[in-house]
Amino acid sequence: MKWRDRSGSSNVGRSSGGTGGKIAAGGGIGMILLLIMTLLGGGDLGSLFQNSVIDPGTSPSVQWTAEEEEMADFFSVVLADTEVVWGDIFKASGREYVQPKMMIYSGSIQSACGVAGESTGPFYCPTDQTVYMDLTFYKDLRTKYNVPGDFAMAYVIAHEVGHHIQNLTGILDEMEKIRQQVSKTEYNEYSVKLELQADYLAGVWANHVQGKGYLEEGDIEEALNAANAIGDDTLQKQTMGYTVPDSFTHGTSEQRVNWFRKGYELGDLSGSDTFGADDL
Template sequence: MRWKDRRKSSHVEDRRGSSMGGKTLVGGGISGVLILLVFTFLSGGDFGDFLNSALLDTGTNTTTAPYQETETEAERADFVSVVLADTEDVWTDVFQDYGYVYKDPTLVLFSGSVQSACGVAGSSTGPFYCPGDANLYIDLSFYDELSQQFNAPGDFAMAYVVAHEVGHHVQTQLGLTKQLDSLRNQLSETEFNQYQVRFELQADYLAGVWAHYAQGLGYLEEGDYEEAINAAGAVGDDRLQQQAQGYVVPESFTHGTSDQRMYWFDRGFKSGNLEDGDTFNGEAKFKLP
């Protein structure tokens, strides 16, 4: 991706070196208190305020130590800042075309753990979006995990990660996150998981829409599309479960299969509009404009 010497977002907050106490997420299953839907990086606070019902108070101490940024980390920080700036430009224009006003999210860089409106999350959670504060949270060490553990190298693989989380912000702006939240107590765990999958696939579609415009602006280089598609496939529920436990449990899927994730990113990339991103099969409450 062509990103050097381009505009960086002014909506980046650096909390690296801070260690947070406060509230932490507790598990137990969707039918119980809450399951931490962050088996991969494309999870976290995707559902808004209802996460607070599953928070456990562990104190509110905050400690800060000088953070020694490496040259590699500095470059990665610059990169995600440029990607965020690109998403700001694209979604501002797209929203304007549909008669909406886009409000920029804030990208929070953290190391170790971080406090959000959705609770305390550790680096193992991976990048996530919290609707409660409209922030994206990223530990830049995830870049290594994405490349080495998930076998999805390349800068545009990481750009896809950022764009997916911004996709959740777009969903929140359009009121879709609240609609999903309202279904949680109305459905069984298996039924809710089906909506969760569609919600995540829609964020993949929206990431593809952003990539569509990034290509039109001349920012993509040869191989970038392949890096993003590879990353989308690498984090499919079926592939992750197979790698982790040797078998898959489709009724427990929360993000979609590898094929589904690749399909919806590709569809967004080719389409570039909101109308083709109805992953909810025309259900009125979730239908995009």
């Protein structure tokens, strides 16, 4: 990805760690109709979440290596690209895009959703509308998951920003309603559809970035490789040697690849209805 010598986002903070309680990683569910109605200009979902956000200033205690500093700069440029793309999409439908924050950390950090450590991985917290990015995960993609390439990580960031889109359009709010009404197994099915929709939205973003001339040969393959590597079935086979489909929360590798590719190929929201899809 062509990211060097380009400006990053002003909504990025850096931290060396923190403390806190239970983590509630960013995810939620609702009806895809909400997303379509909002972004295409129809219907009224009411006011958006108006939660407090973190101060994006850099913590003076942060002491990172040159490699980590470069990673953080890359994250910031990718976030800036999402701001432009989704800002344009929202504007085209007559709405204003509320930009998310990003906190880049190493070790552990306290979010409005609780504490996150190295095992948490990237997540979106709807309470403070912030994407939390652990530098360790970028290294894990290359070593643990054997997925090199900067656009593999760009896909991950775009996926988390996809959850922010779901937050702004009321989908994550619907999540909490459904959580109270269904069993854990049923909820997992909704969660898979939510995550696959975020993959689709990441694909839409990639299409627009391609149109701006920022992608290089092999970038989309890197994103597809990342989606394949972090599918529920692949991860369970690696850790347990078998799969438990009822426990899937993000989708299989095939599903994640297919929905990212679909978003990338269409480049708009017309195919984003993961909730109404008969066959994911």
